[in-house]
Amino acid sequence: MSRLVCVSNRVSLPRKTAAAGGLAVGVHAAIQASKGLWFGWGGETTDGEPDDPDLHVRGGVTFATIDLRASDVEQYYNGFANSVLWPLFHYLIRDFGYTRERQAAYENVNRLFAQKLLPLLTDDDVIWVHDYHLIPLASRLRELNVRCPVGFFLHIPFPDLQMLRVLPTYAELLRDFTSYDVIGFQTEGDLASFQSGMAHLFGPEALRADRRITVGDRTFLADVFPIGVDVEGIQAEASAARGSDVVRRMADSLGGRKLMIGVDRLDYSKGLVQRFTAYQQFLEAFPDNGGHITYLQIAPHSRSDVRAYADIRRALEQEAGRTNGRFADADWTPIRYLNRNYPHETLMGFLRAANVGIVTPVRDGMNLVAKEFVASQDETDPGVLILSTLAGAACELSGAQQVNPYDTLAVAHAIQVALSMTLPERRERFSSMMGILKKNDINSWSKRFSSALEAVNP
């Protein structure tokens, strides 16, 4: 078995108190098995030239982190990654802010990643690159004569060709994909969009029947690898957290009211404004629920230096205030809106305590909170998941109540249906979803991708 080298924009060393996001959990599970290396930005900035990577070994995994110049964080991370590719790939181009400076910083940081990674590589490594920050990385590594198999997994959606063409450099971006050996997408829809981009640029004959694509003398695999969650780990965390002080205090504070929960990074793609509106419409349309439900929305701040994120933050503070101002009573707060983060175990305990999990992004690659909500439930009395049809997870979780997040009245009705769903129906929906989650958990996801990479003949 080769050593697995994962590369992602951000590398977080495992900490007990930090809530690990989807990418972090998935990558860690993948590398642990091969005692591999995880390379990326450590989250710090420098005024001068970035030094060679800092190395830390934890539980057999080597973490190699570099600093980035503050100007690159602005132009590459806040700029090209999160103000150009992020809105474009999520079909939310109102926030699209392409500039040539941002494009140049994206190229430079990808070149820097390749240069800093090179000395750490050995000939029999396989390299797995994660996410939209690093699409050109394989091309830069190939220029440095790296010949080992290199794979890429896109955690976010891949846009349709007509959307992608909004990016002035879309052809270069598509061409950079061809330096990889294996490319993974979350859903069949994302793969189809990618294939149409490839066919547009290289002709329909580039697409082969076995999901391989041939461009010049290179043939690579582009396939669907929907990311999963650590079902057993979540179950253990959720039941352990039940006894924890913080989860018990939260549950006691409900005073017997039903709980609806949302957990999202504070991001405009998560559909939070529409969700708050839907909740107001629910309280209006079904007034008997007044005083009998608490909606807990946990939304840790994210990418705060990007303007669109500051705007959404302001909008949500106003909406939460409006909801409470209008519907609250002396002994009831309809919505508890929290911007703080919790350890993963606590979050799983909160999810388990909820009657309804609400996950209504206006576009999402997968959405692991949807899967975590299901995995965390008590099988004898499971809660109901309300899930956006525009999240990748909707392709697998047909047992969820699926809604279009823009149809806020339909979401309001879904909340009412969820609250009154019978136990047999809740159990049936839960067990159908659990079957899917267990079959494609985080380990089988990373094994499937790593095996595809191992099978490549360099």
Ligand code: F6P
């Ligand atoms: O899933 C998209 C993603 O950008 C991941 O790559 C990343 O781990 C997560 O969201 C959090 O984003 P950020 O590193 O910008 O805080």
